[in-house]
Amino acid sequence: AQSVTQLGSHVSVSEGALVLLRCNYSSSVPPYLFWYVQYPNQGLQLLLKYTTGATLVKGINGFEAEFKKSETSFHLTKPSAHMSDAAEYFCAVSVRKFYFGTGTSLTVIP
Amino acid sequence: SQTIHQWPATLVQPVGSPLSLECTVEGTSNPNLYWYRQAAGRGLQLLFYSIGIDQISSEVPQNLSASRPQDRQFILSSKKLLLSDSGFYLCAWSDFSAGRYEQYFGPGTRLTVT
Numbered sequence: 001a002q003s004v005t006q007l008g009s010h011v012s013v014s015e016g017a018l019v020l021l022r023c024n025y026s027s028s029v030p031p032y033l034f035w036y037v038q039y040p041n042q043g044l045q046l047l048l049k050y051t052t053g054a055t056l057v058k059g060i061n062g063f064e065a066e067f068k069k070s071e072t073s074f075h076l077t078k079p080s081a082h083m084s085d086a087a088e089y090f091c092a093v094s095v096r097k098f099y100f101g102t103g104t105s106l107t108v109i110p
Numbered sequence: 111s112q113t114i115h116q117w118p119a120t121l122v123q124p125v126g127s128p129l130s131l132e133c134t135v136e137g138t139s140n141p142n143l144y145w146y147r148q149a150a151g152r153g154l155q156l157l158f159y160s161i162g163i164d165q166i167s168s169e170v171p172q173n174l175s176a177s178r179p180q181d182r183q184f185i186l187s188s189k190k191l192l193l194s195d196s197g198f199y200l201c202a203w204s205d206f207s208a209g210r211y212e213q214y215f216g217p218g219t220r221l222t223v224t
Contacts, residue, residue, distance in 0.1 A: 032211045032212075034212050041198070041218070041220065042217060042218065043116075043200055043202075043215035043217045043218045044154075044200070044202075044213075044215040045215070049211075049212050090154070092213075094212070098144075098156070098204075098213055100153060100154045101153070102152075103153050103154075
């Protein structure tokens, strides 16, 4: 069975600090992997995706994620947090069906 | 380019009243369509998905139903709302045939059942 685990339902970072949001998945076949961002009272917006090819993928707003097959991970990072990054972040896996993690709420402290 | 619309944006309905939420997609043909519900502070719960007209699968048994009267139109309905139906409803689409495995979401409908 496929599943997605996001470690830490709440993460706080200082403005300018590194952002690291963790995502681990379980899948019996190579998955497609995604990160989404959701601002309050809005729909989800695709940040980045991994399907094939380069394992380090860059997305919008300065975010990037690295697919590590050996660790079954797809962690999201950003070198320097900005106040506007405060939002809910969802990791997702697509293996015939779509599976979402439970989300991580990111708070940026000024 | 593709766009997805949902309406209404917000809705306040009394318990026992009917519900109809609409979602339409523009700029693509025969998309896969999805309805999700997001309770306050919770993750996403898949309610229905559709791979074509009149091809709808239900993920969670409940008092909600979905219909797809046209290729790019997806409707979520209920005959009698419950308090537990309150939440943020999101419609999404994907197009595997175009090699696009990601889902694209609409702006959502905030439903409050009183």
